[in-house]
Amino acid sequence: MLLIPCPHCGDRPEIEFSYGGEAHVARPADPAALSDEQWADFLYARTNPKGVFAERWRHTNGCGRFFNVVRDTISDFFVAGHKDGEPRA
Amino acid sequence: MQRFSALALLRNAIGGHEAWRPQWRTPEPREEYDVVIVGAGGHGLGTAYYLAKEHGIRNVAVIERGWLGGGNTGRNTTIIRSNYLFDESAALYNHALTMWEGLSRELNYNVMFSPRGVMMLAHTVHDIQVFKRHVHANRANGVDNEWLSPEQAKQFCPPLNISPDLRYPVLGAALQRRGGTARHDAVAWGYARAADALGVDIVQNCPVTGIRRAANGAVEGVETGRGFIRAKKVAVVAAGHTSVVMAMAGLRLPLESFPLQALVSEPVKPAFPCVVMSNTVHAYISQSDKGELVIGAGTDAYISYSQRGGLHIAQHTLDAICELFPMFRRMRMLRNWGGIVDTTPDRSPIIAKTPVPGLYVNCGWGTGGFKATPGSAHVFAHTVARDEPHRINAPFSIERFRDGVMIDEAAAAAVAH
Numbered sequence: 005m006l007l008i009p010c011p012h013c014g015d016r017p018e019i020e021f022s023y024g025g026e027a028h029v030a031r032p033a034d035p036a037a038l039s040d041e042q043w044a045d046f047l048y049a050r051t052n053p054k055g056v057f058a059e060r061w062r063h064t065n066g067c068g069r070f071f072n073v074v075r076d077t078i079s080d081f082f083v084a085g086h087k088d089g090e091p092r093a
Numbered sequence: 094m095q096r097f098s099a100l101a102l103l104r105n106a107i108g109g110h111e112a113w114r115p116q117w118r119t120p121e122p123r124e125e126y127d128v129v130i131v132g133a134g135g136h137g138l139g140t141a142y143y144l145a146k147e148h149g150i151r152n153v154a155v156i157e158r159g160w161l162g163g164g165n166t167g168r169n170t171t172i173i174r175s176n177y178l179f180d181e182s183a184a185l186y187n188h189a190l191t192m193w194e195g196l197s198r199e200l201n202y203n204v205m206f207s208p209r210g211v212m213m214l215a216h217t218v219h220d221i222q223v224f225k226r227h228v229h230a231n232r233a234n235g236v237d238n239e240w241l242s243p244e245q246a247k248q249f250c251p252p253l254n255i256s257p258d259l260r261y262p263v264l265g266a267a268l269q270r271r272g273g274t275a276r277h278d279a280v281a282w283g284y285a286r287a288a289d290a291l292g293v294d295i296v297q298n299c300p301v302t303g304i305r306r307a308a309n310g311a312v313e314g315v316e317t318g319r320g321f322i323r324a325k326k327v328a329v330v331a332a333g334h335t336s337v338v339m340a341m342a343g344l345r346l347p348l349e350s351f352p353l354q355a356l357v358s359e360p361v362k363p364a365f366p367c368v369v370m371s372n373t374v375h376a377y378i379s380q381s382d383k384g385e386l387v388i389g390a391g392t393d394a395y396i397s398y399s400q401r402g403g404l405h406i407a408q409h410t411l412d413a414i415c416e417l418f419p420m421f422r423r424m425r426m427l428r429n430w431g432g433i434v435d436t437t438p439d440r441s442p443i444i445a446k447t448p449v450p451g452l453y454v455n456c457g458w459g460t461g462g463f464k465a466t467p468g469s470a471h472v473f474a475h476t477v478a479r480d481e482p483h484r485i486n487a488p489f490s491i492e493r494f495r496d497g498v499m500i501d502e503a504a505a506a507a508v509a510h
Contacts, residue, residue, distance in 0.1 A: 005403040005404055005405055006395070006403065018394075018403060018405070019405055022394070023394040023395050025349075025396075026396075040495045040496070041495055043495075044347075044494045044495040045345065047438075047494070048347035048438050048494045049345040049346060049347050050336075050345070050347065050348065050349050051336070051345065052336035052337075052346075052348055052349050052350055052396060052435075053336070053337075053340075054334065054336075054337045054398045057396060059395065059396065075395075077350075077396055077397050077398050077399070078398050078399060079399065080397055080399050
């Protein structure tokens, strides 16, 4: 079980959180301008890296807020984290 | 190839078992192959076998980072069934199930396919509706699946607790009698042995570190831990690591890799006659021929390549197992491990050509690839050999996500499968 560093509350057990997937997947400013390939890429294609990975979590059973963390997907250790809206760590 | 038979067993027994030879070679990779397959799991080795046997392409290497069958082939809970909802899935998985039935004979290797029946439990009104829809859709597709009352389910699997005061009571079940289990390692070994006998090189402990492409974009070969290997075609069958390998060719796929856990108990006498799955409470259980209870859990929530998952996931499954099968409450678990499963947004696999000429991919099996091994390998070999998909895997393209023609088993099953 992960011990997830919530930037608002501190380290908390994983069962308090829900997963938000890959971070920085921004919704296109003008979706209508996108080709089908670009739209499918936004909706479905993911980096899915083996190594350092920026992801979102929501502290559902805590402060309730979304935040970003950087985790190593090989070791599952957290490398960095920041509050939603703040610059990337 | 040394053929296995009762006579061969007797002859070797008399000879003190001194004459058995290794079942496949350990070759040095050649400089060039017609086809290089990345990943020596069941699907990859099977692809090599069918390339050699059905398409006459024998200049083939299967390149494996670790040891053959050491990934998800050796980590799954060996359940085989084909009762999927949609026509495309039913065709694919039933193709595989039909091949399972003759696989031991085909490979002259006992894969211990045991069609002992797969029973899927319904715990809610929604489950009942979904399962009955499956039963009817399956019948229309010629796939056997039948609806059982709780009493009939208990008759089929006596250890089952059908008390109405369970947290998740058993309200009925869908039973596929042709479904069952097989020995997972034997599938990899059987395909490896048969492919090797047809001239396929299986190169283990050889990680692929890059995919080289020519100026026109076509595949030229793979960079490996043992140097560059030239190849006319490269077929990637790397399960949880598919995103990593495809990124070497500059491709991003609709895949995410999650840990999926399984456990086995201490071995006990035969006590459990079938496979029981409960998608709603995430419990999958059967008893191996060795006597261990083989238990599958759900996936973890997060992307990881760590091949282990959270304890709370396994505990959730064991809670359900203990409630459904009270006689197992005092069993001890011996081992717990994880495999990394690559899941697609619609929970159906991708078996297809890619935008890169000469590069093919078979991935996205998620939590349920083992059952499809022979069928997957068979249609993928066709795709690689002919440079066009087999009728059965044509719908399982990458472009289905662009074109919106999903095969949405995720919504159909509402859970991992």
